Amino acid sequence: MTVTIFSAFVLLLVIRMPVSFSLAISAAIALLFAGSMDPLIVVQRMYTSVESFSLIAIPFFILSGGFMESGGISRRLISFSSSLVGHIRGGLSMISIVAAMFFAGISGSTAADTAAIGSVLxxxxxxxxxxxxxxxxxxxxxxxxGIIIPPSIPMIILGITGSISIGGLFLGGVFPGILMGLALMVTSGIFARKRNLPAEPKATWGERWHAFTDSILALMTMVIIMGGILSGVFTATEASVVAAFYSFVVGRFVYGELKWKDIPSIMVKTGITTGVVVLCIATASSFGWILAAEQIPDKIAKAVFALSDNRLVILFLMNALMLFMGTFLDISPIIIILVPILFPIARQLGVTPIHFGIMTIVNMAIGQCTPPVGISLFVATGIAKAKLGEILGAYSKYLLTMVVVLALITVFPQIITFLPQLVMGLR
Structure with a gap:
């Protein structure tokens, strides 16, 4: 059955069938050819996999991002970022990265983050x-x-799949996200010097204060989400509803830029995006269930330990596998298929759940930037009307920077675990 399911899956991808349909159909074909189980099990598994209260957070965080984009929050975050780092050589590139970090703390979505920042900058x-x-x-x-700094939709999916604390994952992503941003800023600084790029006019302290006060309600979203979760006022799922309500109130009644006529289109986009994500979760779950039934995780674990018993070697092999999968699969299928396989191996090596979880999320973030299916890459090239061949030289250096950060958090887990352990006693 293992050969059948993988052969069918690869064939369906080759003929350009959407990934979610490829996962479900290949699972049904495998069961049909096995003859020992009813293919309707695929449908049953799809239903049970999405029958989870925690998944309610996905549409609400997506809705929150839509309200923020239309409500003027994105523009204010960009202005505040400009006042902080615009005076550095290559200022606009620095502003892009800092603004993306701020927006990441609000939206939880790579596509929303890239579109909001890219359309302006x-x-x-x-x-x-x-x-x-x-x-x-x-x-x-x-x-x-956008998916490394909390809140993060993939962290919610990962937490549910691996039974890992979502609050712990949110805290664990803070320092790696900041480190990723700083590393990209260093790369931008090198490009700025090579190309002699200009700096923006330096903001006065008065201008910085004005930019801060103008964006403080947007920045408060991060405080409300994380503060509420850590204080126990609400769960990560309930935080998504609070974020959506807060962003609606601020965008509509405080800033006044979110119009009533904008809401139907935001709702439609939220529904479509949620449908895509949840369908991927459902179909990937049925695919992963068959792999588990065939004891594929155990076989892979034995094969990995046969290659090496060195902890770092095995972790880097895991990274390589996840990076490879990220080039042609979306985040949800990768998490649901690979986490049940790799997490037990990681636990045997003494890797803590939060360390493994954030390492996985950073891999997924890099996957969002790699062709052929990287959503962040597609959104950016779409805005710039650029072809991949035109940008590959510069783009490859930024990707290399991200891989270096991944290597650092793999070797030094304290970058991830320090904050969760300090605040929640989790590692």
Whole structure:
């Protein structure tokens, strides 16, 4: 059955069938050919996998991002970022990264992060002579920080799949997300010097204070979400509802930029995006169930330990596998298929749940930037109207920077576990 399911899955991908349908159909074909189980089990598994209260957080965080984008919150975050780092050489690229980090703490979505920042700053960078390649590379990779810094939709899916504390994952993503942003800023600084890129006018302390006060309600979203979760006022799922309600009130009644006419289109986009994510979760679950029934995780674990018993070697092999899968699969299927396989191996090596979880999320973030299915890359190139061949030289250096950060958090788990252990006693 193992050969059948993988052969069918690869064949369906080759003929360009959507990943979610490929997962479900290949699972049904495998059961049909096995003859020992009813293919309707696929449907049953799809239903039970999404019958989870925690998954309610997904549509509400997506809705929250939509309200923020239309309600003027994104623009204020960009203005505040500009006042902080715009005066550094290559200022617009620095602003893009800092703004992406701020927006990541609100949206929980790579696509929303990239679109919100890129629609404003990619055209601005092109006008200032940054080049289409650099403008697209900066935004395309910075947008991926959206799933590392909490809140994060993939962290919710990972927490449910691996039975890992979602609050712990949220805390564990803070320092790696900041480290990723700083590393991308260093890379941008090197490009700025090589290309002699301009800096923006330095903001006065008065201008910085004005930008801060103008964006403070947007920044408070992060405080409300994390503060509420850590204080026990509400769960991560309930936090998504609070975030959506808060962003609606701020965008509509405080800033006044969110119009009633915008809401139907935001709701439709939220429904479509949620449908795509949940369908991937459902179909990937049926696929993963068959792998578990065939004892594939145990077989892979034995094969891995046969290669090496060195902890770091095995962790880097896991990273390589997840990075490879990220080039052609979306986040949800990778998490649901690979986490049940790799997490037990990691536990045998003494890797803590939070360390493994954030390592996985960073792999997924890099996957969002890699062709052919990287959503962050596609959004950025779409805004810039750029082809992959045009940007590959600069883009590859930003990707390499992200891989270096992944290596650092793999070797030094304290970067991840320090905050969860300090606040919640989790590792």
């Amino acid at each position: 990619i055209p601005a960078m092109e006008k200032k002579g940054y080049g289409k390649d650099l403008a697209t590379s900066v935004v395309g990779t910075a947008g991926a920080i």
